[in-house]
Amino acid sequence: MTKRTKGICRLCGELTTLSFEHIPPKSAFNDQPLVFQTLQDRIQGRSHTKFRIALGNHSLCERCNNLTGAWYGAAYVSWARQGFEWLDYLGENSSIQIPFRIMPLNVLKQIIVMTLAMSGEGTIPYHTELRRFVLNREQKYLPPHYNVYSYFTATSKPRFESGMVVFDARNGSMNHIDAELAFPPFGYCLTSTRRQKRRSNAIEKGLYDIGWFSHFNYNLWTTVYLKMPKLQTHTPFPLDYRTPEQIAVEALNSGE
């Protein structure tokens, strides 16, 4: 897909021609055709074409697209490939620590690029520090107020939502979700606490905080042990990981 459109780049903020940003990035696929094939295999039965169209946005200028792809793309693909290797072995309620050999800062920054690319133009002024963070490949430490969470997911429905406030009726909390992206083998949730007193419900939902990936140097390979949950994403709603059975039961109850 090479359709172009005029707009504001979600990273550099310039008004220019934007290309369709594939999420996960096209550059990573192009560099790693085998992984591209693996991703295709994994999402088969869920309509690959539809997936690609849904998980993408006219959001980055050519330069930002190429730069971030070159800086973070390969590290991201390696991370995703390892995730696929574990995905089938994990039970729904697994709580084991899994070793990953990755470049943590690069992976985290690619995830942030993806979530920013998902966001609308109107959110650009809110993410100045975050945009700076990913446009400077060497910069460490996630800007304050932001959290990035990760989980395993194998479920068929991708989740691609941004800029939502989620009200949890059970505990009365409000959660500002800057973006949630679920694309097997992983799901990610970017939250900010700037406009809320309470911290996000993501922790209570069991999501794994990967903000500490930002403590590593750029391009540094290391082994990390991660205890990420495996969650299901059957609805478009951020932070909703109900199983089909739970959804059915709640639908029954609400109809009474």
Ligand SMILES: [Zn+2]
């Ligand atoms: Zn740009």
